Amino acid sequence: MQNPPIFPSPARLGLSVPHSPAATVPSVPPSSQKIVERSTPLFNLPPYRRAQLLLQEMAGLTSRLFEVSNNKAAWLTAYRGSIPTFLQGSCIPPEAAAATTTKEILSILESHQNLLEEAVTELQEIQKIEQDKQAVAQEIASKDSAMRVFAKKLRDAQQVLEQTLEDYEGYRIE
Numbered sequence: 001m002q003n004p005p006i007f008p009s010p011a012r013l014g015l016s017v018p019h020s021p022a023a024t025v026p027s028v029p030p031s032s033q034k035i036v037e038r039s040t041p042l043f044n045l046p047p048y049r050r051a052q053l054l055l056q057e058m059a060g061l062t063s064r065l066f067e068v069s070n071n072k073a074a075w076l077t078a079y080r081g082s083i084p085t086f087l088q089g090s091c092i093p094p095e096a097a098a099a100t101t102t103k104e105i106l107s108i109l110e111s112h113q114n115l116l117e118e119a120v121t122e123l124q125e126i127q128k129i130e131q132d133k134q135a136v137a138q139e140i141a142s143k144d145s146a147m148r149v150f151a152k153k154l155r156d157a158q159q160v161l162e163q164t165l166e167d168y169e170g171y172r173i174e
Contacts, residue, residue, distance in 0.1 A: 033048045042115060054116045058109060059087035061096055068083035 042050055066075050071074040077082065093112075099105045 039080065047119045047126065051116060051119040054112050054119065056087060056090050057093045057096075058112050058116070059085075060106055061089035061109050061112065062086050062094040063090065064092055064096060065109070066104060068100060068102055068105060070102070085109065 045053065063083055063086060066134065067070065069075060093108070096105060096108045099108060
């Protein structure tokens with residue numbers, strides 16, 4: 001007896017099953033992520049904090065991308081019924097709250113990526129400045145140490161000269 005051929009499921013192929021309840025996707029799903037109102041604009045934040053906030057928002061945007069995807073049913077099936085969480089504490093930026101298409105969210109993700117690159121570049125510059133500062137401090141300490149050694153030798157030489165002058169003070173030629 002022959003076994004019937006095994007075909008991959010439509011969800012794994014990216015297709016929706018016509019009568020599946022998971023195949024009906026609302027046009028704009030409500031977001032399960034929290035939407036954060038910033039009290040301080042991103043560009044006013046220090047680079048490290050800005051990078052952290054951008055990463056949290058990018059994680060929230062990635063989750064939001066799954067929510068508005070045309071293939072949400074396929075994603076839900078692939079991830080066993082729930083959209084993955086990419087970062088604990090992730091949030092959606094205010095500009096993405098009204099985004100309803102993948103194109104809009106990808107555009108916001110791209111701008112966040114550019115901002116993140118700028119923040120990382122600033123952090124690298126700060127790190128380089130700190131390294132240069134440490135190198136200068138070490139050089140100053142080294143030169144300071146050399147100056148102290150020289151000053152000690154100079155004092156020792158002055159004491160030897162003073163001692164010699166005292167020793168030969170009685171031998172003046174008149």
